[in-house]
Amino acid sequence: MYDSVIVDCGDTAALSPFLDAECKPLVFLTHGHLDHMSGVPTLQRTYKHCTVRTPPQQPSTTAAQLRWTSSQTLAEASRSLSCACMTVSLTAAAVPAHTSDSVILRMVVRHTDARQDNLKVEEEPLGCLVSSSPDGPPAAVSQSLHAGCAALFTGDTLFACGAGRFFTSTVDSETGLPAAATHLACLVSHLTSPSLDPPPARTLVLGGHEYGAANRAFARTLEPTNEQLRDNPDAVDRDVGSWYSVRGATLARELDTNPFLRLAASPSLRASLNVHADATLPVALAALRTAKDSHSPLTLSFVLSYLWLGLKMKAISWGFL
Template sequence: MHLLALPAFDDNYIWTLVGDDGAAVVVDPGDADPVLAAAGQGLKPVGVLVTHHHGDHCGGVPTLRERWPELPVIAPNDPRIAGATERVGDGDRISLNGWDFSVIAVPGHTLSHIAFHRTGGDAAGQVFCGDTLFSLGCGRLFEGTPAQMLASLERLASLPGITEVCCGHEYTRANAAFARAVEPDNAALRRRSEEVDAMRENGRPSLPSTLSVELACNPFLRVDMPSVRAAVAARLGREPADRVEAFAELRRWKDGFRA
């Protein structure tokens, strides 16, 4: 098995788990064309996983279903996602091509957002988390509350540290600039930022990351750290009332941040 990130649009990734025979599980195909192009090179889609209803994550599903009418499409229980053959929710388990996935509800970016966690078969495993957790960042709150998003991020953060974080966008470089503004003295963050700069300058994806890296560097997973709380307090002019307010202010800060 190997992991392949198919670029789409300006900064999306369509993640694919590919077996030795080319059989592939495709995650969040917002655009069918990269998948069809990969199929022309031997990729054989055997299933689709969708994390949420935004078009850049599910817009290619109808075209893929036209090309492969029997293709299973597994999505959250949200009528805004067309073409799903199976709806799943928190705690459900599914198997595709011999790979097992558990479903984790992660509301915040959208209310019906889910993540797919694959374990077994190798040491690492992956979490396909859409637009909930990014490397060095997190998704905007379009439908959910700060409390929901913080709880969702903590559910993801509780997975094994070696888990590969397969998020939906190449946002890491921009996220690093914000993270450094929050924690300028974080040595692990400085190393990750330098690594990302080198990857992007060489035309390589900055992803996947790992949860252990994110726990060391991502301010949205570090709201209880004194350095992050101090940065938030400086923004508020007082100590945050609780960790949810700390997270909410951090997200507001990021929403208006310009490097």
């Protein structure tokens, strides 16, 4: 059984305050990019009971509906994190948009007495669930995630006020669009559904990097009159819980500010992209992704830092570090 779950593993030093020497962590990787898995060799050396689960390679096919599934490993972790008065459910969904193997992990906390949902319970703490990235402090969700709430660990698929690049080259045979746009549209449709449970105001979104400032600057070029983009970007809803990263934002806030989520119901946003109001969501998302890539092109420093991570990971695996 596990006593903690780690989502991605970039900076192992940042994880030490949350883990003790004898812990039995489950490491869940949202995708196979080096900056999200470079700390795995060190973690395996440090914690002898460490278990690593990599995302399965997903076929690039059109998904009509997002499906949350629970493997035996996630079911065991759910039981480990639960306590007498609160139950935890960990499920994953494949969203091969950023990469062909990208997945999202969802954590839902419920009170064993459904009538007590939305109340903070502190008597019996949950185990620790941590998201680690290479460019900032980890985001931790533990006993402070309230009953009746959810946390989405989105890796590089969805960020605060943005979404990840499409690093897949597969083309949807039916539409001629990047298959990644179709998969991202499936996620957007799910997150903007009026029947989402828990609702957006009680769902926390945790991305793998902090690109909030740049993403908000781009979003303002598309929607200069959106007052929500002028608010304090670090404002959070404490009714959901407490966490340790500015990467955490409620889905409700993202629906007000994130252009990738707002495309589904914003004619003005489509107009700013020169996308017809009747265009399908994948078409609109593909246009938005192209515009965002032009606004924030890959830099040489990014490429060099990624190569450095690869060399560092090799050195660790060979025992040099």
